Amino acid sequence: MKHSGLLLCSPGRGLGCVACCPPIRPAGYDHADHPGSLRRLLAENTRALREQGPPTKPITGYWCPGLGFLDPSGRQAGCLLHPALNQGQDLRGPTGFQEKCARESCPPARAFAALGAGERDALLDLCEGLESLAFGSPRLNPVMRLLAFGPEVAACVAWLGLRRREDLAAWPWLGETPPAWGWLLARRLEAWGEAALTQAGLAQRLATHAQALARRLGPEPPMEQGQPLHTLCGEWEARAWQHLSGRRRVRPADLARWREMV
Numbered sequence: 001m002k003h004s005g006l007l008l009c010s011p012g013r014g015l016g017c018v019a020c021c022p023p024i025r026p027a028g029y030d031h032a033d034h035p036g037s038l039r040r041l042l043a044e045n046t047r048a049l050r051e052q053g054p055p056t057k058p059i060t061g062y063w064c065p066g067l068g069f070l071d072p073s074g075r076q077a078g079c080l081l082h083p084a085l086n087q088g089q090d091l092r093g094p095t096g097f098q099e100k101c102a103r104e105s106c107p108p109a110r111a112f113a114a115l116g117a118g119e120r121d122a123l124l125d126l127c128e129g130l131e132s133l134a135f136g137s138p139r140l141n142p143v144m145r146l147l148a149f150g151p152e153v154a155a156c157v158a159w160l161g162l163r164r165r166e167d168l169a170a171w172p173w174l175g176e177t178p179p180a181w182g183w184l185l186a187r188r189l190e191a192w193g194e195a196a197l198t199q200a201g202l203a204q205r206l207a208t209h210a211q212a213l214a215r216r217l218g219p220e221p222p223m224e225q226g227q228p229l230h231t232l233c234g235e236w237e238a239r240a241w242q243h244l245s246g247r248r249r250v251r252p253a254d255l256a257r258w259r260e261m262v
């Protein structure tokens with residue numbers, strides 16, 4: 001978790017995310033599935049830090065004693081050991097996770113950081129009033145699901161000027177489409193227009209296109225050939241090709257051929 005108004009972890013407006021804290025969780029784990037026990041732990045940590053000072057022992061299990069509430073109402077959770085809250089002093093060392101926490105990032109956070117200020121504002125407007133466990137939950141916060149598709153798709157949605165989070169949550173494609181197809185969706189929107197995002201059949205339309213494209217890419221070669229995808233193109237494009245082709249590497253000439261097909 002990081003602190004800065006530009007970062008999704010702590011974007012201001014009383015919003016905050018602790019979804020990756022601590023950075024040791026089972027796949028698919030969502031804090032929002034355990035609101036009662038976690039809220040109790042957050043309150044206990046906050047009190048313990050105030051009364052006894054920062055923890056001195058390493059984290060054991062899946063829970064970090066440095067997580068607590070940043071506000072008296074108990075809506076905004078965050079890292080109480082972070083240097084931004086301790087006059088520049090980083091108190092995370094004894095947890096054993098300082099380095100991992102400092103470099104932790106997620107696709108929604110990277111997409112958010114790549115947006116313009118107006119686009120970030122438009123998406124945060126849709127998050128208004130969410131407490132931290134809900135804000136960081138892809139299940140409860142459609143903006144988190146949207147950002148996982150990458151900055152291009154998220155920017156298109158921001159420009160649509162939605163006023164209510166419920167309107168975004170009601171779009172079927174947001175739950176039915178693999179986020180890894182975000183780059184491909186952005187390319188299709190160039191032809192279909194941004195209004196396609198609001199149409200009921202978008203998930204099926206994109207799936208038909210993606211499956212046809214995947215067939216044209218051909219079967220996986222017995223041994224991976226070429227260069228790592230992420231060295232030949234950006235994160236979001238690499239992720240789309242990896243998902244569609246099943247390959248992590250590609251020859252530059254093949255990538256050029258794939259791009260022609262889109």
Ligand code: SF4
Nearest residue numbers: 009017019020105106
């Ligand atoms: S899950 Fe992403 S947005 Fe949330 S605290 Fe971690 S890096 Fe930040």
